[in-house]
Amino acid sequence: MARAATTADAFNAVAEPRRRQILDVLAAGERPVNDLVTLLGLAQPLVSKHLRVLREVGLVDVRDEGRQRMYRLNGQPLKPIYDWVKNYELSWTRRFDQLDVVLAELNEKEHEDGRGDE
Amino acid sequence: MARAATTADAFNAVAEPRRRQILDVLAAGERPVNDLVTLLGLAQPLVSKHLRVLREVGLVDVRDEGRQRMYRLNGQPLKPIYDWVKNYELSWTRRFDQLDVVLAELNEKEHEDGRGDE
DNA sequence: TTGACGTATCCCCATATGGGTATACGATTG
DNA sequence: CAATCGTATACCCATATGGGGATACGTCAA
Numbered sequence: 084m085a086r087a088a089t090t091a092d093a094f095n096a097v098a099e100p101r102r103r104q105i106l107d108v109l110a111a112g113e114r115p116v117n118d119l120v121t122l123l124g125l126a127q128p129l130v131s132k133h134l135r136v137l138r139e140v141g142l143v144d145v146r147d148e149g150r151q152r153m154y155r156l157n158g159q160p161l162k163p164i165y166d167w168v169k170n171y172e173l174s175w176t177r178r179f180d181q182l183d184v185v186l187a188e189l190n191e192k193e194h195e196d197g198r199g200d201e
Numbered sequence: 202m203a204r205a206a207t208t209a210d211a212f213n214a215v216a217e218p219r220r221r222q223i224l225d226v227l228a229a230g231e232r233p234v235n236d237l238v239t240l241l242g243l244a245q246p247l248v249s250k251h252l253r254v255l256r257e258v259g260l261v262d263v264r265d266e267g268r269q270r271m272y273r274l275n276g277q278p279l280k281p282i283y284d285w286v287k288n289y290e291l292s293w294t295r296r297f298d299q300l301d302v303v304l305a306e307l308n309e310k311e312h313e314d315g316r317g318d319e
Numbered sequence: 320t321t322g323a324c325g326t327a328t329c330c331c332c333a334t335a336t337g338g339g340t341a342t343a344c345g346a347t348t349g
Numbered sequence: 350c351a352a353t354c355g356t357a358t359a360c361c362c363a364t365a366t367g368g369g370g371a372t373a374c375g376t377c378a379a
Contacts, residue, residue, distance in 0.1 A: 084336085084337050084338055084362095084363075084364075085335085085336050085337065085338090085362095085363065085364035085365055085366085086204065086207070086217075086335080086336040086337065086364080086365075086366075087216070087217065087218075087336095087337085088364095088365070088366090089204070089365085089366070089367095094215065094216045094218075094221075095216045097212065097216075098205070098212045098213045098215075098216040099204075099205065099366095099367080100205075100212075101367090103212075103285065106289075110288070110289070110292065115325080115326095116325070116326060116327090117324095117325065117326085125368095126368075126369070126370090127325085127326070127327090128326085128327075128328080128368085128369080128370085128371095129367075129368065129369085130326095131326060131327050131328085132327085132328090132367080132368090133367090134326095134327095135327080135328095147375095147376095149325090149376065149377070150324065150325050150326080150375070150376040150377065151324095151325060151326085151376095152325080152326065152327090156289075156292060157292075157293075158289040158290075158291075158292025158293040159292075159293040161286050161289045161292070161293060162293050164282070164286050165283075165286040165287065165289075165290060167221065168279050168282050168283045168286065169283065170228070171224075171228070171274075171276040171279045171283075172276075172283060173276075174228065174274060174275075174276025174277075174279070175275075175276040175277040175279060175280050202333075202334075202366085202367050202368055203332095203333060203334035203335055203336085203365085203366050203367065203368090204334080204335075204336075204365080204366040204367065205366095205367085206334095206335070206336090207335085207336070207337095217336095217337080219337090233355080233356095234355070234356060234357090235354095235355065235356085243338095244338075244339070244340090245355085245356070245357090246338085246339080246340080246341095246356085246357075246358080247337075247338065247339085248356095249356060249357050249358085250337080250338090250357085250358090251337090252356095252357095253357080253358095265345095265346095267346065267347070267355090268345070268346040268347060268354065268355050268356080269346095269354095269355060269356085270355080270356065270357090
């Protein structure tokens with residue numbers, strides 16, 4: 084088996100930086116494809132492909148407007164990601180506490196002053 | 202170019218469900234590889250490979266203990282993910298507001314009947 | 320109608336994935 | 350010393366990626 088499809092879930096879809104960029108742009112409001120092409124400086128087919136992935140995961144909605152297609156953000160599929168990482172919030176906060184402990188031990192050992200930097 | 206390496210950043214590393222599972226287990230405390238093999242029911246080489254990815258992204262630390270290798274969680278690399286998704290928190294909350302608006306419009310339409318489109 | 324525009328799709332490629340199996344390597348035990 | 354445990358690595362595969370170029374398709378303008 085190869086890597087999971089990018090369309091498997093929001094986790095995979097959002098792993099691609101360009102896709103995050105697109106969402107960041109859309110966060111400001113609805114946009115036609117060409118706007119994204121210009122703003123991101125990517126080839127149009129590329130943008131369309133990324134948009135397709137985002138669509139399949141439900142991260143964007145489309146609306147036909149004449150010959151343009153307006154894409155709009157839908158953050159809902161991001162919630163599982165948020166919920167998952169949120170549980171680790173302490174883990175990088177506490178990290179500093181642990182680091183402090185280690186540093187304290189080192190200090191004691193050296194027994195001679197020595198406020199390390201970082 | 203193919204897809205970005207799984208070791209490119211935490212976003213990619215964490216896109217794999219098994220890797221998230223591993224982190225979830227380690228969140229409870231340090232563990233040797235075999236514990237993970239048993240707990241996750243995966244082949245040992247697979248676990249080692251996933252751990253390697255996590256290591257390269259800095260999501261886990263290792264410590265040699267006799268012939269075992271104790272893996273410990275380090276949530277710090279998850280912060281960028283948290284920071285990014287956090288900005289979209291409103292986006293799935295507000296979603297419901299927008300839905301309310303749509304529903305309200307639909308109601309109005311049903312009552313007065315007016316323009317088509319959506 | 321023809322033509323131009325805005326997008327999506329098609330085909331081609333290099334890459335590296337997750338999984339499997341076999342094996343290598345260090346540490347411990349006998 | 351040899352045998353064994355705990356892990357990591359080496360290979361082999363099928364898969365589908367992100368990017369490029371060309372083109373098809375639908376919509377609107379002459």
